[in-house]
Amino acid sequence: MERPHPDRRQQIIDAAFRVFSRKGFKGASNREIAEEAGVAPGLIYWYFRNKEDLFLAVAEAKSPALPLGRLLADPGDAPPEQFFRSMAREIGRAFRSDATRDVARLLLADGLRHPRLRILWRERVLGPVFDGLTRYLAEQVERGRLRPVDPAMTARLFLGLMMSQVLLHLLLAPDGMAPGDGEAQANGADPGHSAEHDDGAELDDGAEPADGAPRPATQPPPAPLPGLLERALEQAADVFWRGVAPEQAAGRPSQAGS
Secondary structure, eight states: OOOOOHHHHHHHHHHHHHHHHHHHHHHOOHHHHHHHHTSOGGGHHHHOSSHHHHHHHHHHHHSTHHHHHHHHHOOTTOOHHHHHHHHHHHHHHHTTSHHHHHHHHHHHHHHHHOHHHHHHHIIIIIHHHHHHHHHHHHHHHHTTSSOSOOHHHHHHHHHHHHHHHHHHHHHHSOTTSOTTOOHHHHTTOOTTOOGGGSTTOOOOOSOOOTTOOOOOOOOOOOOOOOOHHHHHHHHHHHHHHHHHSOHHHHTSOOOTTO
């Protein structure tokens, strides 16, 4: 009997992700996924019990829960102020990826329409992150690094704050601009504007201006700024920290980014 092969399993997950992205959970069929993966339809059931199981495998592989899970598995002795920022940065880095953004849209759309998927995703994907964060917060409360807050409720509030920033960014990102980016706008550029679209504009060939005026010295491009989402997440993490920090620490400036 053939043994399950990790590369073949990943091949099916990647193909399923593409089909789910095009058609959603309900519209995708195992036959289409098999065709996309270049395998026989029956082989999918060798690796996955059913379409729900495959959808959740896609969510596990493509969502930001994986790096967050690694961070929570070994937080070390990181103080909460630093740890909240690390969580925010991991989420921001994850959402630079088109795949992560597409999975977020899939989960929002199909999770709302299919309660069973939402329950399974909460148990298998989000649940371990929530539980790990709750354990970390309980330890920090016990050590006096946080106010005497309810760890489970605090974990819920922190993850909700991070997810709300992601949702706002997905909804508000300008057309034509990748939701994980923001450098062009932050630097004053119009992301939909290009010199080649200007009437009469030509690419710079190094020639002197026609009127003989001296050409201004070439300025180096401005240093890229962090993406809008990453900055929003880090600032939200700082605000959250001030709300749960011990009183003696809540009023001092943040040192996490220094």
